[in-house]
Amino acid sequence: MRAFVAALLLSLTPLVFAIDAGEAFDDPVLQARYEEIISEVRCLQCQNESLKDSNAFLAVDLRREIRRLLSEGKTNAEIYDFLVQRYGEFALYRPRMSGKTLFLWLAPLFLIAAGGVIAFRVVRGRMALPVADAADDDVQLTDRT
């Protein structure tokens, strides 16, 4: 049984490593940055996959370019710039804040604020209503007479 499980796991390992066939960096920091970047970038050829998950040849090419830029000492921001300049903001899963994407970033804040204002006004409106309770009505009636 043990041997079977071991064989099964071993047979899976090539699958796990099959996607990124590129050489890893010797420097673990660079490798970590590389992996962070490729999981943040969309593969344009197969849009619901990141560069990290994709086997499309465009993804292979872009991984190679990113590896080259990293080894040239480029910062993450410079590498994202490189990609956005060529493929547009759409290439990034998390669009950066800019004039074009400001609405995208501020919309949730605006919606939460608007919802809060509406909720506040509804609650306050209800608090101002007389408490409709039969017992209270009776008290009021007796008070009046």
Added chain:
Amino acid sequence: MRLRYLVPIIALGVLIPIFFIGLQRDPSTVPSPYLGKAAPSFSLPSVEDPAATVSSEDYKGQVALVNVWATWCVGCRHEHDFLLTLAAREEIPIYGLNWRDNREEAVLWLQQLGNPYVASAFDADGKVGIDWGVYGAPETFLIGPDGTVLHKHLGPLAQESWEQDFVPKIAAARGK
């Protein structure tokens, strides 16, 4: 008349056009960030003659097409006949960017199917393709005389899209 009852109707009136436009957009067509900007320059060996160079200088000063093609690309085969008729009409020079291809097969393709290109650049490792933001083939760029990208067409070219998207822009670019 309580105005607040109009709020959902107005909201619906805003949402319907947004959905109407949004749902008709094809998410697989990504607009080129180069539209209206200078196309990246390149210099590559020619497909047919490795010793010769094809570069972005070749079409400087004229309105030209840069067509991304490859022998593995089915859509390129579909548009090939149209490119040949376009080349025969001599309206506009067509430059090819042979993208991630095999040289012998590319040469064979041009010999067997005909060659609509003034010249084809051989981009074996796809580096120029990345510079141009190519993410599939075929893609066709319309380049103005000053080197700006006037239009980018995704997928096979055909008469209809040619007349609709290219002809007016070519006329405008030449009119200037």
